[in-house]
Amino acid sequence: MTEAPLVEIRNIHKRFGGVHAVKDVSIDLHPGEVVGVLGHNGAGKSVLMSMLSGALPADSGEILVRGERARIDNPRDARRYGIETIYQTLALADNLNAPANLFLGRELRTRWGTLDDDSMEAEARKVFHRLNPNFTNINDPVINMSGGQRQVVAIGRAIYFNACILIMDEPTAALGPSETAMVADLTKQLRAEGIGIFLISHDMHDVFDLCDRVMVMKNGESVGIHPIAEVTKDDVLSLIILGQLPEGWTPRNGG
Amino acid sequence: MTEPSGGAPPKIQRDWAALLRVAEIDTRMLAMVVVLVVVWLGLNLLTDGIFMTARNLYNLAVQSSVVGIMATGMVLVIVARHIDLSVGSVMGFTGMVIAWLQVDVFTLGAAWNWPTTILLGLALGAAIGAFQGYWVAYRAIPAFVVTLGGLLMFRGGAFLVTDGRTVAPMDPTYQLLGGGINGSIGATWSWVFGLAAIALVAFMAWRNRSSRLRHGFPTKPVWVELLLFAVWAVLIVGFVLVMNAYTKPRSDIPRGIPVPVLILIAVVVGMSLISRITRFGRYVFAMGGNPRAAELSGIDVKKTTLLIFVIMGILCGIAAVITTARLNAGANSMGMLAELSVIAAAVIGGTSLAGGVGSIAGAILGAVIMQSLENGMVLMGVSSAMRQVIIGLVLIIAVWFDSMYKKNRR
Numbered sequence: 190m191t192e193a194p195l196v197e198i199r200n201i202h203k204r205f206g207g208v209h210a211v212k213d214v215s216i217d218l219h220p221g222e223v224v225g226v227l228g229h230n231g232a233g234k235s236v237l238m239s240m241l242s243g244a245l246p247a248d249s250g251e252i253l254v255r256g257e258r259a260r261i262d263n264p265r266d267a268r269r270y271g272i273e274t275i276y277q278t279l280a281l282a283d284n285l286n287a288p289a290n291l292f293l294g295r296e297l298r299t300r301w302g303t304l305d306d307d308s309m310e311a312e313a314r315k316v317f318h319r320l321n322p323n324f325t326n327i328n329d330p331v332i333n334m335s336g337g338q339r340q341v342v343a344i345g346r347a348i349y350f351n352a353c354i355l356i357m358d359e360p361t362a363a364l365g366p367s368e369t370a371m372v373a374d375l376t377k378q379l380r381a382e383g384i385g386i387f388l389i390s391h392d393m394h395d396v397f398d399l400c401d402r403v404m405v406m407k408n409g410e411s412v413g414i415h416p417i418a419e420v421t422k423d424d425v426l427s428l429i430i431l432g433q434l435p436e437g438w439t440p441r442n443g444g
Numbered sequence: 445m446t447e448p449s450g451g452a453p454p455k456i457q458r459d460w461a462a463l464l465r466v467a468e469i470d471t472r473m474l475a476m477v478v479v480l481v482v483v484w485l486g487l488n489l490l491t492d493g494i495f496m497t498a499r500n501l502y503n504l505a506v507q508s509s510v511v512g513i514m515a516t517g518m519v520l521v522i523v524a525r526h527i528d529l530s531v532g533s534v535m536g537f538t539g540m541v542i543a544w545l546q547v548d549v550f551t552l553g554a555a556w557n558w559p560t561t562i563l564l565g566l567a568l569g570a571a572i573g574a575f576q577g578y579w580v581a582y583r584a585i586p587a588f589v590v591t592l593g594g595l596l597m598f599r600g601g602a603f604l605v606t607d608g609r610t611v612a613p614m615d616p617t618y619q620l621l622g623g624g625i626n627g628s629i630g631a632t633w634s635w636v637f638g639l640a641a642i643a644l645v646a647f648m649a650w651r652n653r654s655s656r657l658r659h660g661f662p663t664k665p666v667w668v669e670l671l672l673f674a675v676w677a678v679l680i681v682g683f684v685l686v687m688n689a690y691t692k693p694r695s696d697i698p699r700g701i702p703v704p705v706l707i708l709i710a711v712v713v714g715m716s717l718i719s720r721i722t723r724f725g726r727y728v729f730a731m732g733g734n735p736r737a738a739e740l741s742g743i744d745v746k747k748t749t750l751l752i753f754v755i756m757g758i759l760c761g762i763a764a765v766i767t768t769a770r771l772n773a774g775a776n777s778m779g780m781l782a783e784l785s786v787i788a789a790a791v792i793g794g795t796s797l798a799g800g801v802g803s804i805a806g807a808i809l810g811a812v813i814m815q816s817l818e819n820g821m822v823l824m825g826v827s828s829a830m831r832q833v834i835i836g837l838v839l840i841i842a843v844w845f846d847s848m849y850k851k852n853r854r
């Protein structure tokens with residue numbers, strides 16, 4: 190790969206008081222690539238991604254987008270760079286309905302400049318239908334929706350606006366089997382369209398099915414970045430739990 | 445589809461529920477209207493029919509307008525998880541400044557005098573709102589603290605404007621804004637206004653429906669649309685009839701709709717539009733529902749917060765205009781304790797103190813219910829101390845009722 194990576198994170202740090210949540214992490218992401226970010230609970234995966242999505246400021250280190258230094262001070266900046274995020278917490282306004290959440294911050298408007306709720310509802314129906322054909326009560330406040338339906342709203346919000354860089358923080362945690370499969374298909378389709386994706390997941394099957402490379406984090410540090418073809422599930426588990434590859438490791442694909 | 449296993453509810457009840465669902469009527473709002481009707485009938489009985497005379501309803505409408513105007517702003521403030529304790533003081537201070545400018549500073553009787561003082565008053569309200577909003581939004585001081593400070597500062601300011609002296613009289617044209625003897629628009633214009641309002645209701649319903657049809661969404665049955673329209677038309681015609689039934693002293697010239705009520709209606713329409721069809725309004729509700737989510741969605745939460753307080757300040761300025769016009773003076777006690785009635789009106793009207801929920805129409809109903817109780821008790825000769833006790837209890841019961849309602853709906 191000779192072209193500049195879509196995203197390059199260099200030596201980034203984040204501290205919360207005494208907790209060094211992300212320690213000197215560097216990772217890049219190319220167009221049409223899915224990079225898995227793995228690690229135990231509290232390893233620092235979400236914090237790392239939050240710095241890319243503008244949700245948290247980095248303490249030091251830099252982020253490059255398409256080879257150029259990017260200033261990402263808030264979520265609006267990130268969106269301007271084409272970075273979309275499915276947050277682990279979903280980040281939905283519970284009192285609003287699904288279309289309002291889908292378009293929050295980027296509402297469709299009539300030529301008078303007022304909210305075009307009908308167009309937003311029509312678009313929302315299309316997006317949500319693609320993810321879950323049974324999702325029809327989209328005009329309820331999302332607080333009255335099931336966990337899976339809420340997750341569909343959060344996913345729809347990230348994919349609707351033609352992202353170039355997609356961050357998926359445990360996107361299928363609340364989904365049933367068929368919806369999970371749908372999201373896997375969607376991920377593959379987006380990758381084929383040339384979108385770069387960071388995927389945080391605890392599901393080894395998904396990781397090996399979808400990712401091109403994996404990065405494993407432990408206690409805030411990156412303990413290894415590997416093409417998926419060179420590691421086995423046991424190798425990855427060893428990285429997550431022990432922070433190192435098994436003794437006498439050789440690449441699975443022969444290097 | 446989901447019949448409860450314990451047998452279907454009685455048919456009547458089911459039909460009602462179905463009707464409300466098709467008509468998309470908010471049951472909470474309906475409950476409030478029922479409460480209002482019950483209160484009115486009760487007070488009418490207790491006052492031997494004085495309560496529901498045209499004269500009293502006219503006065504009630506005028507009395508409700510000041511609190512109602514400020515309550516529409518308080519809805520936005522509370523929905524966004526803030527509070528504004530300073531509205532009474534801000535109203536008193538801007539009112540004093542308006543009166544002082546009009547009477548002591550500017551040329552008395554000049555045609556430009558009163559319009560200029562109104563503009564300056566509204567600008568002052570906006571500036572005060574911006575000041576308080578700045579501390580809340582950009583310096584992260586809780587609104588409770590900032591506006592508690594404002595409550596003291598601007599009450600003191602109201603005194604300082606003239607060292608406690610009451611300023612009077614106001615410009616005769618300006619007084620019309622207060623709804624005094626000549627402060628209403630007469631029978632003909634009231635009918636024009638009423639018919640225009642009915643036409644507007646019909647137009648909005650038609651536009652809404654045609655837009656939904658164009659997108660292929662389900663619509664309400666035509667008969668429901670017609671029924672809703674009929675209800676609105678009857679209410680509007682009834683309102684105009686009542687306002688026209690109250691005549692000027694020693695004559696049978698109908699007064700018509702009082703100017704402060706027209707101002708209230710304009711504010712309500714404007715604020716409803718702001719809260720429902722603008723991005724700003726959507727963001728206010730999003731911030732109330734989940735402030736962090738609003739921020740992550742790219743909403744400029746700080747700017748939105750500042751703007752909420754600016755709007756609240758302007759509304760205090762409008763309320764100050766009506767109050768000084770009605771008093772025909774500026775007195776530094778104006779708006780004393782008004783913050784409590786304003787917050788109570790919003791809360792009785794279904795605005796949740798937890799944020800994220802509230803409606804402008806509800807706040808107006810809340811203001812009218814409170815003002816009806818106040819007005820009715822005055823007619824019955826209840827002492828002011830006793831009135832306070834009762835209004836306080838009503839507030840607690842209203843919030844209790846609201847929380848029960850929410851629990852049962854789940």
Ligand SMILES: Nc1ncnc2c1ncn2[C@@H]1O[C@H](COP(=O)(O)OP(=O)(O)OP(=O)(O)O)[C@@H](O)[C@H]1O
Binds near residue numbers: 205
């Ligand atoms: N806003 C915050 N304030 C203080 N500490 C935080 C904050 N966010 C995260 N942390 C801390 O940073 C560390 C990393 O958290 P992070 O959310 O990145 O974990 P994670 O790898 O995403 O875990 P999980 O798999 O459970 O989602 C944790 O020790 C956490 O307590």
Ligand SMILES: [Mg+2]
Binds near residue numbers: 234277
């Ligand atoms: Mg996480």
